[in-house]
Amino acid sequence: MALAKAYVIIAKEHNNLHLAWELSSKIRSCQFLLSKAAMREEPISLDEAEPIIESLAALIFKAQDAHYDIATTMITLKNFIQSLEDRANAATVQSTVFGQLVAESLPKNLQCIDIKLTADWLQSKSIQELAKDRRNSPRLVDNNLYHSLVFHVVTNGVKYGAMQAWFLSNDFKGATLEVKNIEDFSWLNASYSPVVKQLQDTDSRRFYFEVETCLEAFHRYYKYLNFSNPLISTKVDPQACGWAFGMNVFDLIAWRKANVTTRYHYWQEKNTDKSLWKLGTLPPGLLAFYGLTEPLDRRWHVLGLGYDLNIDNRLIETAAVIHFNGNMKPWLKLSIxxxxxLWEQYVNQTHRYLQDCTTS
Known part of the structure; x- marks a missing residue:
């Protein structure tokens, strides 16, 4: 059919509209036959295919007899293939962008919950007083209580009230939760951290970076860093394994001893011209922690539940942590x-916020 489509273009260019129409008609017949076979889930029979193939072949010979030489045909085919590739690439980019937009967009019921939580935070003095009391919890300041389970949730000013209302109005089986507004971190500014300076760049803010493990997809350092630069090639093994940067266990004492923060800032400063890596949060992390990581048992962290359809159930069942990284989040309609x-079993469907915001 590709050759026939090329001759359609050539025939039109030579103003042979009748031949172009005949070829287009036979191409549509071929496409209809393929669609019919796909719908019935059975292969095309010889009796069905033979008359269409013969008539299409006759038209192609007719086009060749019309002095559409092989050089012209090859050039047209090449342009046609290039056009198809461009369209396919554009469709891939478009699909990625649309998928990202869907993943970042909240469903109506979650937007409803967000609004109700924010309203409760603004209207309820008791919740705000409870938040003040929790800020002075010994579990947050007493280093001798390091065996306690404490979660520090960092969010922005827009979501701060909703986060506070949610975590203060629910029980988390004895765990302590602290919600912090990143905009209150006066020390976190462009002069302290090159990362903040980079994030203020509109080009940098447009990129989203997702990481897979070396074990799963062989994500090596050379995939992320520019090894033609001697600053990288003389210090880093290109075959070193990357890791899932969004899920880690840190030894903070070892972190301070190795001065990881300074190392991270060093690499960010060196990359102000984007000569070491283009964009993303993973490359500077790979460099800052190079030589300082230890691999965990794969069962500790099973990832890919937001994009991989074929994860072994046995892996999921034995996992300490399952990670819905990818665009197909479990709360979205496009989820797997x-x-x-695995996510829904932990959602309390009787919760008043969920009840009030349930949509059909």
Missing amino acids: GRYRP
């Missing part, structure tokens, strides 16, 4: 059905 119950 077989993984959704």
